[in-house]
Amino acid sequence: MAAGLRRALCPSWIPVSQSRLMTSSVMSAMTSELRSLRLLQEHPRVLHVQLHRPSKRNALDLHCWRELVQVFQEVSQDPECRAVVVSGAGSAFTAGIDLGELGSLLAALPAQDAARRAWALRRHILEFQESFSVMERCPKPVIAAVHGPCIGAGVDLISACDIRLCSQDASFQVKEVDMGLAADVGTLQRLPKIVGSQSLVNELAFTARVMRAPEALSCGLVSRVLPDKPALLEAALEVAAAIAARSPVAVQGTKVNLLHSRDRPVSEGLQHMATWNMAMLQTEDIPKSVQAALDKKGPEDVPFAKL
Template sequence: MSGYAISVNTGIAHLVLTRPKAGNALVAGFWNRLAPEIAALDRTGNVRAMVLSSEGSIFCAGMDLGEFAGGIPDPDSPAARESFYHLALSLQETFSCLERARFPVSAAIQGACLGAGLELAAACDLRYASSDAYFRIEEVNTGIMADVGALQRLPKILPEPVVKEMAFLGRSLGSIEAAKHGFVADVADHAAGALHMAMTAAQRVCEMAPVAIAGSKAALRWARDHSVPDALEWSARTQSALWSTQDIAASLQARRSGTLPEHEPLLPKASFGL
């Protein structure tokens, strides 16, 4: 059991968490399967945007604590701790794959977004929330440090004092405050409204030149973690590689005629020997 389903329609992938009775808590199947599936979607070049949503009244309650039914992991030797390190890296990759994908990922969030659920949302490019949504670094309330992205990504988006209160005090951040600080792009009255916003964003992305979108996402990710001069150098080199007179001409013609442009598609990621 993975606890999610993915469908693709007209270039938009829709990932839905499907365990509403369990608060859409993330089970082992989710952690083991998601990264390879996202990589496969990204490899084809056919997906232009992704929307992430969930069934029920709760977006995601975090990691399913039932995974610890056999006992809480207790790496009690150097070899066991070295092995545990690789487990942590594997869990981090589950969300980092969304950040690295060539297509933008928009999340529609309702109700509780806790722990690993918050870290999942933080790895998305855009977040839209219902008015009842709230966000919390839940790990600190269970005696552990958050380790799959909250403490690394949130400080790049939210003010440092807000993140520290969430990390040290287990403070919840409501949707309105989250929007005020820029973590949430917009707030809807209800879950359906948030999903509509996310889908509308995805549809708009699909009207853009795929190479330009992929390059923009990569440039933003690079700039986040590098100095302005380094990021400008990277951007100049990348622009020289991605510049498409065909896409520019198609965009200008579409603007004049009031129609949708026909852009060059992304190609599948190249593989050696294939």
């Protein structure tokens, strides 16, 4: 990467509450209260969300599950933000769900009959699912930058992201069967749509074996493998900056329609696309983009309005 672009992407890390991104009082207050996430900004239109429990290998505690929902609900509405990078602090992306807190949650279920305990447990599962579904629904593209182990709920998390990059030392494990349960917050639903082999997904889910970075690349779980964590974060931020330079009307419309079409017939996806673009083709971003191309300029030179 050119030195100038590297400086643009990777200045010293600053809390979002001190940056131009997410300047509302509500977001600033929320940022100061986060306990398991850290919000960073290395580019004016890119938010970097870092899982930040390095002493616990970023195990997902109850604070983290709730804070992911808070952050991505705000990101979805923030016109300043155009792309998000998710990474992990320390030596691991995440060790998965915090087993101690999971045990406490199960122990705290109501001491009533099975139906009432099941109803309470279902509510908790749906809340956990929302922590990752909110990332998938966020109209801003989300890039997972995975280094070291990505275990259990970590695979659920990255499966809800739009782009996945990893470092050479990354490993992936659908760990739940080793814990006596079936994965219940997204892996079994999303991973088969990402990986090109149902047989491979079944093997990983049934055996909990570890998948290393080269295999993750070959099967399509990740789109790139970088030599180490610094190179990984640099690449993830470079991709995010490239996305942020494009028309937000075009980028967010692309994500919405990719997700809509993923689980529907081609004919229905085309109908939805036609309805979407009968409004969005009227954007001023199109003549701006065309003129920039004619003038031999890149999208980063076009002053696209906020969305």
